[in-house]
Every structure is written in structure tokens, then in C-alpha cells.
Amino acid sequence: MTDARVIEKSWADPEQFGAIFDRYFGQIHRYLARRVGGRLADDLAADVFTAAFAQRTRYDLDQECARPWLYGIATNLVGAQRRREQRYYRALARTAAVRPAHGDEEERLTDRLSAAAAGPTLAGALATLSPGDRDVLLLVALAELSYPEVAAALGIPYGTVCSRLSRARRHVRGALGDVNPMQVKEPTDG
Amino acid sequence: MDELTLIRELLPDAPPPTGPVVAAARDRLSASMHGRPRRRLLTAPGRRAVLLVPGVLAVGTAAALVATTVLTGGRTDGGETPGLPHSLIAANARQYLLTMAGLAGQARVSGRYWCTVAIQASREMVGPNNTELPAPWLNGVEHPSPDRPAGYQYSIMKRVQVESCLAPPHGSWTGGTVGGYYQSLGIRFPTAADAAAWRRDGAPDHVGAWYADQSDSFNPGPRMWTGPKTGQPETGIMPWQQNAALPADPAKLRAMFLAEVPKLGKSYLVWLEHTNGWTYRQAVDDVVFSSAVGVMGGEMVTPAVRAAAYRVLASVPGIQVRPDVRFGNGQVGTAVWLTSDQPTWTLSCVDPATSYVCGDEEITVKPVAGLPVGSVLTYDIDVSSGWTNTGPHKPTH
Numbered sequence: 337m338t339d340a341r342v343i344e345k346s347w348a349d350p351e352q353f354g355a356i357f358d359r360y361f362g363q364i365h366r367y368l369a370r371r372v373g374g375r376l377a378d379d380l381a382a383d384v385f386t387a388a389f390a391q392r393t394r395y396d397l398d399q400e401c402a403r404p405w406l407y408g409i410a411t412n413l414v415g416a417q418r419r420r421e422q423r424y425y426r427a428l429a430r431t432a433a434v435r436p437a438h439g440d441e442e443e444r445l446t447d448r449l450s451a452a453a454a455g456p457t458l459a460g461a462l463a464t465l466s467p468g469d470r471d472v473l474l475l476v477a478l479a480e481l482s483y484p485e486v487a488a489a490l491g492i493p494y495g496t497v498c499s500r501l502s503r504a505r506r507h508v509r510g511a512l513g514d515v516n517p518m519q520v521k522e523p524t525d526g
Numbered sequence: 527m528d529e530l531t532l533i534r535e536l537l538p539d540a541p542p543p544t545g546p547v548v549a550a551a552r553d554r555l556s557a558s559m560h561g562r563p564r565r566r567l568l569t570a571p572g573r574r575a576v577l578l579v580p581g582v583l584a585v586g587t588a589a590a591l592v593a594t595t596v597l598t599g600g601r602t603d604g605g606e607t608p609g610l611p612h613s614l615i616a617a618n619a620r621q622y623l624l625t626m627a628g629l630a631g632q633a634r635v636s637g638r639y640w641c642t643v644a645i646q647a648s649r650e651m652v653g654p655n656n657t658e659l660p661a662p663w664l665n666g667v668e669h670p671s672p673d674r675p676a677g678y679q680y681s682i683m684k685r686v687q688v689e690s691c692l693a694p695p696h697g698s699w700t701g702g703t704v705g706g707y708y709q710s711l712g713i714r715f716p717t718a719a720d721a722a723a724w725r726r727d728g729a730p731d732h733v734g735a736w737y738a739d740q741s742d743s744f745n746p747g748p749r750m751w752t753g754p755k756t757g758q759p760e761t762g763i764m765p766w767q768q769n770a771a772l773p774a775d776p777a778k779l780r781a782m783f784l785a786e787v788p789k790l791g792k793s794y795l796v797w798l799e800h801t802n803g804w805t806y807r808q809a810v811d812d813v814v815f816s817s818a819v820g821v822m823g824g825e826m827v828t829p830a831v832r833a834a835a836y837r838v839l840a841s842v843p844g845i846q847v848r849p850d851v852r853f854g855n856g857q858v859g860t861a862v863w864l865t866s867d868q869p870t871w872t873l874s875c876v877d878p879a880t881s882y883v884c885g886d887e888e889i890t891v892k893p894v895a896g897l898p899v900g901s902v903l904t905y906d907i908d909v910s911s912g913w914t915n916t917g918p919h920k921p922t923h
Contacts, residue, residue: 361551381551477530485789493809494816
């Protein structure tokens with residue numbers, strides 16, 4: 337049964353909304369944990385679903401999948417916690433270089449080493465992004481929403497998603513230093 | 527590895543919520559279902575969490591653009607745009623873009639590197655004790671308060687300069703940034719009035735950042751080398767590696783853009799209609815517009831494809847073009863945009879001499895946080911760009 341159908345049924349039978357919780361609580365919690373840390377994510381994730389439940393009668397039933405809607409609510413709740421999010425980034429930057437790698441895949445390990453080297457700079461770059469640009473960037477990077485889904489989640493035009501993502505990526509790229517010269521080869525002359 | 531992968535690694539996937547966490551959340555949801563009182567909200571006292579729900583945003587009136595004063599005086603940043611009172615009339619706007627299409631089609635790729643120097647800036651508001659107000663004053667520009675935030679004293683523009691040289695794929699090189707530099711340029715003021723307010727406040731040489739236990743200086747920072755990075759951002763709708771697949775036929779290119787529309791979903795289009803008063807056609811036009819601008823800004827697409835993108839853009843109803851606009855950092859270019867009922871618009875900058883896209887700028891077209899209409903919130907504008915055979919000079923130490 338589609339999310340839209342579940343939500344429609346929950347209009348008359350609130351208990352039905354529990355299926356939306358079961359489908360998405362885990363991924364919404366993980367997204368929030370990556371943005372603000374696990375402890376705050378516990379509270380915020382619960383708030384997302386109580387807020388969504390309260391607004392369920394306004395849900396557009398033509399939208400079969402509720403995922404962008406829930407991520408939009410989650411992102412807006414993070415918006416009220418900007419200071420905590422910044423503190424989380426700073427703490428993460430301090431510990432990024434010592435966090436152990438999980439798994440033994442070489443590529444994964446290399447990625448982690450690169451991220452560890454870039455940690456403080458990258459965290460600083462994220463912290464200095466404008467909130468709107470950061471929301472778009474992290475919905476793409478962490479939630480892996482498509483551009484149309486980000487537009488629907490944040491309630492902004494498609495074109496604004498494009499321009500914000502472009503600006504955010506340029507900002508982050510500019511801020512990053514020569515973090516992993518082993519990963520890339522400069523084109524040779526000739 | 528690109529920056530999105532780095533972000534995923536910096537903010538690694540979290541373990542699933544524990545059983546007690548899930549149970550507690552479910553209990554709260556259950557309490558809501560049965561009408562029991564909720565526990566506290568996480569928002570600060572006096573503030574309301576803004577929840578995005580289709581149809582809840584107020585429908586504003588059409589933005590009334592007013593010309594603002596062109597600023598002069600030391601340490602200001604041109605942060606107020608001189609307004610956008612007059613676009614070219616529609617027929618002339620289309621003709622202008624077709625002329626640009628011709629120019630784009632004749633462009634020569636005459637070097638090994640595409641090098642740019644760009645200045646990026648973002649506005650912050652300063653409150654008591656020389657400390658920036660938390661950025662949620664901009665808490666999603668789509669949901670701004672028109673009122674000035676408590677404690678506001680003056681605005682600043684924080685600026686950085688980003689130098690980068692790109693090289694297209696060849697041999698074992700998969701394409702990307704060969705190298706460049708990153709430098710904070712220090713704080714400037716959007717207006718002379720902001721500078722005056724800063725002087726009244728004791729002319730501090732730095733302000734406390736809202737996001738960290740650090741300060742932002744009025745003085746430039748060190749110029750730091752940024753090394754090579756593969757995995758450049760996509761060109762419009764296409765990943766870097768697929769630029770060669772973009773058609774040079776405007777009809778086919780437009781069809782490729784339109785293939786994005788169904789992914790938006792009917793509810794999104796309904797939402798746009800409710801909040802922006804946009805018709806389905808206008809939403810489609812927005813997709814075509816932003817996709818075309820993305821391709822026009824793609825340095826690594828062929829001249830013929832860039833020309834096709836201009837022709838697609840010229841076909842968008844309501845396209846707005848205004849030459850000789852002075853953007854936030856003082857750079858003069860042609861502004862291209864689509865109007866909407868959003869409180870801010872993003873103006874794309876086109877260099878009329880080369881037809882290349884030179885960045886964009888976000889301005890207010892309705893009151894936002896007490897700022898006048900025409901205020902610049904962010905900009906990212908190239909001050910120089912072009913093909914060269916000389917790559918960036920890496921520092922020796």
C-alpha cells in the first residue's frame with residue numbers, strides 16, 4: 337500500500353499512521369543523527385512523526401511516497417537547532433582524524449582517510465554555509481534525495497535547488513585543501 | 527573523490543536507533559494519536575517550529591521592485607543591488623539570448639585549463655556585543671519573517687575568494703580541479719548605513735561568529751593552496767562525465783530537460799500553484815530555465831551545446847533579461863532570471879562579452895528580516911575566467 341493511501345486511511349483511523357512510522361523512522365533518525373548527533377536525533381526524530389501526524393490531513397494524496405515530506409519536516413526542525421548543529425560539526429572535526437575505519441574495503445578506507453584529513457576544514461566549510469544552501473547540500477549528500485525530491489521537501493523551486501547546490505558545492509570545494517594528493521593525479525604536461 | 531563523498535564520510539551513517547529510542551518515539555506518536563498532551567517542543571521559547579506542509583504558506587502579492595541607491599563609500603561591498611525595475615521587453619529579451627547563442631557557438635576552446643577567480647559572499651546580521659545573530663534569521667529563505675530580528679544592529683558581508691583551474695578529462699585524468707587557492711577577503715559592509723552603525727558600535731576589528739567560538743575579521747586571511755580534485759559538479763542536469771551526451775539540437779536538449787518534470791510529482795506542482803500562484807506551465811518553465819542555465823555555465827560542454835542551451839532559454843515564456851547590472855562584488859554583467867512569488871530571486875549573471883555564465887546572486891524582492899527590497903543575501907560571481915595554457919602555480923612551501 338502506498339504511503340499516500342496509508343495516510344489517507346489514517347485520517348479516519350489514526351492508528352494507521354503507525355505504518356508510516358515503521359517505514360521511515362529508522363532512516364529519518366539516521367539522517368538527523370548525521371546532522372546533529374544521536375542524542376538530539378532521538379528527540380527530533382520523534383518530533384518529526386508527531387508533527388507529521390498532526391499535519392496528515394494536509395498531505396497531498398497525489399504524492400505516493402511520503403519520504404520527501406518527512407525529510408522536509410526533519411530539515412525544518414534542524415533549522416531550529418542550528419547552534420547545536422554547529423557545535424556537533426566542531427566536535428566532529430576534532431575527532432574526525434582519530435575515528436577508526438569500519439570495514440576493510442580499500443576504497444572505503446581511503447575515503448575515510450581523506451575525510452579524516454579534511455575533517456576540520458570540511459566541518460568549517462559546512463558551518464559557514466548559509467542555512468538554505470546547507471540544507472540542500474545535506475539532503476542530497478546524506479538523504480540522497482533527487483533534485484525534485486529536495487524541491488518538494490523544502491518547498492522551493494527546482495531552480496533554487498540547482499543554484500543552492502551548485503553554490504554549496506563550490507563553497508565546499510573551495511574551502512577544502514590538498515587533503516589527499518594520493519587520490520588524484522594531476523594531468524601531466526604534454 | 528568528490529565533496530559529497532567527503533561529507534558522507536565526515537558525517538558517517540549512524541547506527542539504527544535503539545529499541546528504547548524507537549519505543550519512546552512510538553509512544554509519543556501514540557500519545558498524539560489518542561489526543562494526550564505532548565511533551566515539550568524542541569524549539570526555543572517564543573519560537574515556533576516551521577513545518578513545511580503543502581498549502582500552508584501564505585500567498586504573497588507580486589513583488590514590487592524598487593530601485594535602491596547605488597552605494598558609494600569605503601568598505602562597502604555593493605551589497606545592495608540597484609534594483610531591477612526594467613527588464614528588456616520580451617521580444618528583445620529573446621533576441622538578446624539568441625545573439626548570445628550565436629556568440630556561444632563561436633567560442634573557441636583555446637587552452638588546457640579553464641581558470642576562474644570568483645568571489646563568494648554571504649550576509650550576516652550583527653547583534654549586541656559584536657556578535658552575529660544566529661543564522662536562523664534566514665531560517666529557510668522560503669519562510670522568512672519580514673520583521674527585523676531582535677537585537678539587530680547592522681549587516682555585514684563575509685567574503686571569500688576562490689581561485690580554481692579546471693582541466694577536462696584526458697588520459698588517466700578524469701577531469702576536475704587541477705588546483706587553486708582559497709582566501710577569506712574579510713568583512714565588508716553592504717551599505718554606508720551599516721558602516722556607520724559599525725562605527726557607532728566602536729568600530730571593532732572583528733565580530734564573533736554565530737556558528738563557532740571564533741571571530742570573523744575585517745582583514746583578509748591567508749591565501750591557501752587547494753589541491754587537485756577529481757569529480758567536478760554536474761553541468762546542469764548532467765554529470766561531468768556525461769557532458770558529451772548533451773545534444774546540440776535545441777529541441778532534443780529541451781526534451782532532455784522536460785524529462786525531469788514528471789519527477790517533480792503532481793503534489794509539488796499543486797504546492798507551487800498554491801504558494802506561488804504558478805501554473806503547471808510556469809513550473810515546467812522553471813525546470814527548463816534552471817537546466818538551461820546549468821548547461822550554459824558548463825565550461826566543459828561544447829560551444830554548440832552551450833549555443834543550444836541559449837536557444838532553449840530564449841524559448842522560455844517570461845524570461846527576464848537585463849544588461850548592465852552591477853552584481854554584488856561590483857562586477858557588471860547581464861542578469862537573466864525568471865520571476866516568482868518567492869521572497870528572494872536568484873539572478874544568473876552572464877558575461878555579454880563571452881556568453882559564459884559568471885555566477886549568480888540572491889536578492890530580496892520582498893521584505894526579509896527587516897532588510898529592504900533589493901538587498902543582496904549571497905553572491906558567487908566570477909571576477910575573471912577564461913581558457914589558458916598556464917595552470918595554477920603551486921606554492922613551493
